[in-house]
Amino acid sequence: MVPYKHYGLLAVVSLMWMAGCSSPYVENNKIEEIAPVVFWSVDKGTEGKLRISTLVPPLIQEKKRLLSKEVDLLKQGDQKFNLIYYRELKQGQLRMLLINEELAKQGGIEKLINTILVDPDISMRVYLLIVRGDFDEYIKNQLTVQDNQDYFLYRMLKHYEEHNQGEMSIVNIHKFMKKVYSPFKDPVLPVFHSDKDNFNYVGTGIFQNDKEVMVIQDVDDNIFQLLDNNHFLKVLAIPKLSISLGRIRSNVRMKLSSDYSSLSLHVGLKGRIEEYQGELNIQSEEQLEQLIHEIEVYLEEQTSDLLKRMQRWKVDPLEVGTHSLKPFSKEITDEQWLKHWENMRINVDYDIKVHPLINGAVDVFQNK
Numbered sequence: 001m002v003p004y005k006h007y008g009l010l011a012v013v014s015l016m017w018m019a020g021c022s023s024p025y026v027e028n029n030k031i032e033e034i035a036p037v038v039f040w041s042v043d044k045g046t047e048g049k050l051r052i053s054t055l056v057p058p059l060i061q062e063k064k065r066l067l068s069k070e071v072d073l074l075k076q077g078d079q080k081f082n083l084i085y086y087r088e089l090k091q092g093q094l095r096m097l098l099i100n101e102e103l104a105k106q107g108g109i110e111k112l113i114n115t116i117l118v119d120p121d122i123s124m125r126v127y128l129l130i131v132r133g134d135f136d137e138y139i140k141n142q143l144t145v146q147d148n149q150d151y152f153l154y155r156m157l158k159h160y161e162e163h164n165q166g167e168m169s170i171v172n173i174h175k176f177m178k179k180v181y182s183p184f185k186d187p188v189l190p191v192f193h194s195d196k197d198n199f200n201y202v203g204t205g206i207f208q209n210d211k212e213v214m215v216i217q218d219v220d221d222n223i224f225q226l227l228d229n230n231h232f233l234k235v236l237a238i239p240k241l242s243i244s245l246g247r248i249r250s251n252v253r254m255k256l257s258s259d260y261s262s263l264s265l266h267v268g269l270k271g272r273i274e275e276y277q278g279e280l281n282i283q284s285e286e287q288l289e290q291l292i293h294e295i296e297v298y299l300e301e302q303t304s305d306l307l308k309r310m311q312r313w314k315v316d317p318l319e320v321g322t323h324s325l326k327p328f329s330k331e332i333t334d335e336q337w338l339k340h341w342e343n344m345r346i347n348v349d350y351d352i353k354v355h356p357l358i359n360g361a362v363d364v365f366q367n368k
Helices: 004-018 075-084 103-104 109-117 135-142 149-163 173-180 221-229 287-310 320-324 334-342
Strands: 034-036 039-044 049-054 065-071 087-088 096-100 125-132 188-194 199-208 213-217 233-237 243-256 260-276 345-355
Touching: 034 260, 039 103, 039 135, 039 149, 049 075, 049 109, 049 135, 065 075, 065 135, 075 087, 096 103, 096 109, 096 149, 103 125, 103 199, 103 213, 109 173, 125 135, 125 149, 135 149, 135 188, 199 221, 213 221, 213 287, 221 233, 221 243, 221 260, 221 287, 233 260, 243 287, 243 320, 287 334, 287 345, 320 334
Parallel strands: 034 087, 039 096, 096 125, 125 188, 260 345
Antiparallel strands: 039 049, 049 065, 188 199, 199 213, 233 243, 243 260
């Protein structure tokens, strides 16, 4: 039974719980007087400063314009924008934080992300993106073509996050920082290329010690989606073998040797052949088996090469190190694990089961 003297404290805690995670500072705002911020774009400025940009106004039917300022601290952006714009900028609707790749390679982005993370007005579901190129130039050019480009960009990220089809790595602040503070897990972020006319996905950037150390793309990024991120790919195109596989699901098993000197990686894939332009007759069972064997060999070589590059860069985004954790045994440190990881022998084995390309065939894998 709770003593009477603790009833007051219990009431305060209950009120805080009922208030949820919302900001303790309640503000009354009129929509006509504020400009909700949808994105921050952060780039390197001059003399060690940051250049931050955003679009205003995101909601009201009024011509949009891009605001940019050079600041020492992220929060100075709000302050300086409010001095040059007649509405007060609010970050409660912030949905995307775009960080220039040069800044990501230089290091220090975790402090920027932490600044967003600890702001009670901002959701932890803010999407994080690395941008290769000048995003400001792209968004300024798009203002003459498409008014709501910032909103459409947010909807694109939300779509691919909800459907998990393996097209791209989508990461929010919560996912990123969870990996930052977890052992044996190197965080990843999607990397986009931006120029005056285009904004397109490049691949997955892998981070360690607060820096982007490598970017994987094309088939390597597809393999990463199968091994760790989504365990599903809507399409896996292999031009070298003139084949496209569709709706592929993966079942990944890892086994570490007791002395951490070797890793056995077994990947089971199930899917269907959606396109084939090679010379083999895949209606023949024998030639279909030959094609499947060629795909297995190709993926084993590509995966081995990808893992060797991860070893060379001393990164472990696949969280292989978590397999060293066992009950009632002493946990090794990150440094000890990386020494084992960079010298580890890796054996990759693929087992592929696909449905051939037949019109009217019943495909049990069609629905994800």
